[in-house]
Amino acid sequence: NAGVTQTPKFQVLKTGQSMTLQCAQDMNHEYMSWYRQDPGMGLRLIHYSVGAGITDQGEVPNGYNVSRSTTEDFPLRLLSAAPSQTSVYFCASRDRGLDEQYFGPGTRLTVT
Amino acid sequence: GQQVMQIPQYQHVQEGEDFTTYCNSSTTLSNIQWYKQRPGGHPVFLIQLVKSGEVKKQKRLTFQFGEAKKNSSLHITATQTTDVGTYFCAGPTTDSWGKLQFGAGTQVVVTP
Numbered sequence: 001n002a003g004v005t006q007t008p009k010f011q012v013l014k015t016g017q018s019m020t021l022q023c024a025q026d027m028n029h030e031y032m033s034w035y036r037q038d039p040g041m042g043l044r045l046i047h048y049s050v051g052a053g054i055t056d057q058g059e060v061p062n063g064y065n066v067s068r069s070t071t072e073d074f075p076l077r078l079l080s081a082a083p084s085q086t087s088v089y090f091c092a093s094r095d096r097g098l099d100e101q102y103f104g105p106g107t108r109l110t111v112t
Numbered sequence: 113g114q115q116v117m118q119i120p121q122y123q124h125v126q127e128g129e130d131f132t133t134y135c136n137s138s139t140t141l142s143n144i145q146w147y148k149q150r151p152g153g154h155p156v157f158l159i160q161l162v163k164s165g166e167v168k169k170q171k172r173l174t175f176q177f178g179e180a181k182k183n184s185s186l187h188i189t190a191t192q193t194t195d196v197g198t199y200f201c202a203g204p205t206t207d208s209w210g211k212l213q214f215g216a217g218t219q220v221v222v223t224p
Contacts, residue, residue: 031210040121042200042216043155048209056209090154099145099204101212103154 004104012110013081021076023091030096032074036087081111114139118215125191133218135184135201144184150197193222
């Protein structure tokens with residue numbers, strides 16, 4: 001199993017550009033999450049999904065969109081990048097019955 | 113809303129010494145999880161505590177869940193350089209979605 005994979009690993013955007021961060025898992029997990037990590041602020045939940053077609057907002061959803069068309073994939077879209085979105089983004093998944101989350105390697109995003 | 117707080121934010125430890133990091137929730141938790149993130153890496157699940165007063169050990173790491181299920185601690189004995197990283201606690205949010213709320217983490221630096 002590859003576990004949770006994320007692409008790209010690094011990305012630089014200009015203000016106003018859009019892009020999609022990819023996340024995929026091959027463990028057949030129902031629950032998937034997107035977090036952003038900023039210095040001193042821990043991991044903050046952006047969006048969350050409990051299954052294909054079902055998503056919910058987290059603590060910091062503004063400026064981000066998600067969709068979950070398959071169990072495996074959970075892409076995160078930045079519609080119009082802003083410097084405040086410079087961060088490290090982690091995707092995570094877990095099985096319904098277990099609380100242990102498996103994290104992807106992360107995407108380091110810089111918006112200039 | 114629900115808050116999960118960790119202290120200290122930074123911990124400088126001499127190799128061989130013991131230290132403890134603390135996690136406090138503003139609400140009663142059904143369970144609490146601990147994760148470790150090495151520098152430049154992604155969070156990795158360490159353990160989950162469920163019962164009031166529960167104590168679990170992993171080699172030199174001892175995890176405890178408070179009697180009121182609102183706080184937890186991680187105690188590391190005989191700290192080694194391999195213990196370097198940031199330790200996060202996380203608890204489920206009070207809504208029914210099964211999201212996780214992370215603390216800001218304790219960053220541990222070990223000096224030889």
